[in-house]
Amino acid sequence: MNKITIIGAGRVGETTAQILAEEELCREIALMDVREGIPEGIALDILQMAPFFEFDCSINGSSDPQILRDSDLVIVTAGLPRKPGMSRSDVLEANVRIIDGVTDQIMQYAPDAMVLIVSNPVDTLTYRVAQRTGWDRNRIFGQAGVLDAARMASFIAQETGFSALDITTMVLGGHGDTMVPVPRFCTINGIPISHFISEERIAAIMERTRQGGAEILALRKNSSAYDAPGAAVAAMVDAIVNNRRRLLSCVALLEGEYGESDIAMGVPCVLGERGMESIIELDLNARERADFDRSASAVRADIERLNSLSLS
């Protein structure tokens, strides 16, 4: 891939840029932020890591949206993070106004790009970008399940003492308190986690996963998570850039899959060079289905709130 632009040079944007550079996932990284000087400063700082990490891609920053020109992929991390005690939905109203402006800039300067949304509430904002652009849904998708699955895998690694490398997890639904970790699809080198962990402890890990973002927010106080989120975004970029066709939980616009439409939420997707290439429909059991439906209702409530706002 030639050029990736990150809109929002805050904590998640900066961490993502660092990892993209270290892993040399494209030839050119651009950072854009409304805070003048900040994106330029971050770009210069990351560039000076090049001799240590041995990369030679270019990194530039600007507050001018023209920096978006020629982007193959745009990553959106612009917007407010929640504060302790808030839900991700509490920043919807502030962030949709930011996301609308950013979407218009992407449509003007990078009309052929794919767009990866990170800003919260990520399901509703991915839906919003899809609606506003009208672009094919393979080009518009969000990051949530890759991070949530990594959190669950790290908790399972702590619980069992096994390497996180061997742990595969799956988290579906909206990226909120109703997210749906699916233990039936969680394994340690192919062996179901129920072989190693009691039902009671699995339930505790599922709940800790649902609260994974809030746990970090409570500890960090002035900031929500950004290290693992940056790594999760980079993993998605790697799947696209290298056309790996990885099966990852992504926020995708549903068109009848899982019995849902006119909504975006976390489902297993194939991620490759064309972006969100397809959605895998799993045969959920009654319990999983009920949890998925509950999560869809929570996302739908946010979409209804979004639709009731007077926005241009």
Ligand SMILES: NC(=O)c1ccc[n+]([C@@H]2O[C@H](COP(=O)([O-])OP(=O)(O)OC[C@H]3O[C@@H](n4cnc5c(N)ncnc54)[C@H](O)[C@@H]3O)[C@@H](O)[C@H]2O)c1
């Ligand atoms: N989906 C996920 O898994 C996930 C994970 C972590 C964070 N997030 C979300 O990502 C967002 C960013 O989090 P953060 O910790 O980096 O916040 P932050 O405050 O550190 O950074 C946000 C940046 O956005 C910039 N910004 C605001 N309006 C802009 C605009 N119109 N154009 C360009 N830049 C603009 C701000 O100046 C700031 O630098 C939050 O909404 C947060 O909740 C999502």
Ligand SMILES: O=C(O)C[C@H](O)C(=O)O
């Ligand atoms: O918790 C948050 O608000 C940020 C992000 O969604 C996360 O899960 O870390």
